[in-house]
Structure formats: C-alpha cells, structure tokens
Amino acid sequence: MTTRYRVAGTDDFTDDSDRIICEVDGLEIGVFYVDGEYYALANYCVHQGAPLCEGQVTGEMAVDDNWEWQYDHDPCVVTCPWHEWKFDLETGVNISDERYVTPTFETEVEDGAVYVLR
Numbered sequence: 001m002t003t004r005y006r007v008a009g010t011d012d013f014t015d016d017s018d019r020i021i022c023e024v025d026g027l028e029i030g031v032f033y034v035d036g037e038y039y040a041l042a043n044y045c046v047h048q049g050a051p052l053c054e055g056q057v058t059g060e061m062a063v064d065d066n067w068e069w070q071y072d073h074d075p076c077v078v079t080c081p082w083h084e085w086k087f088d089l090e091t092g093v094n095i096s097d098e099r100y101v102t103p104t105f106e107t108e109v110e111d112g113a114v115y116v117l118r
C-alpha cells in the first residue's frame, strides 16, 4: 500500500535547483525542485552509502547524433559528494552504468504542499 507523506511546503524551495532532505517512514529522502518539477530520491549512494542528495545538481555530457560530445545545461543529474558517481534525478539510474540505480519516489503537489509517495 502506498502512503502519501507531506515533506514540505512549495515555498520551502526558495530557488531553482533547491532541495530538502527529510525522513519519510524511516528512510532519508532528498526532494529536489528543478525547472518546475519535483524529484525524490533515497539519500543513499548505492556505491558506498554516501549522502547522495547532498551532491551538486548539474547538466550532463552526452553524445549527439553526430557522435560529438555536448553539454546539456538542463540540471538533471545529481553527483555523489564522495566519488562523483552521477545519477539521473528522474530515474535514479547511474548515467555511466545503468546497473546501479538509486530508488526514486513519486511526488505530488497539492494546495501548496509537496508530498512523497512511498
């Protein structure tokens, strides 16, 4: 059964790329506000257990249709503060090796409150 937990007010996110780290049903979760969207990930790096959600949020390097490296400026990746593994904010997948996945959670916004579903 999924339960909805209120984790913050929308006005707790003061600027773009902001995040809060909170405890939801015994699990530490980072909730990010990026480009008008909310994302929720476990605050736990699957490499060696670092507090992943304390890492920097950036764009990412990717190969374009001409096989040239381009930097995507849209902030969509969180970088682990310990060894710099990078995870997609939306899917939790490691962008270099998709075998490694950080759990993600659905979010909802209602009446000025942000909720995480777990």
Ligand code: FES
Binding pocket: 045, 046, 047, 048, 049, 050, 080, 081, 082, 083, 084, 085
């Ligand atoms: S603990 Fe996150 S990259 Fe090593």
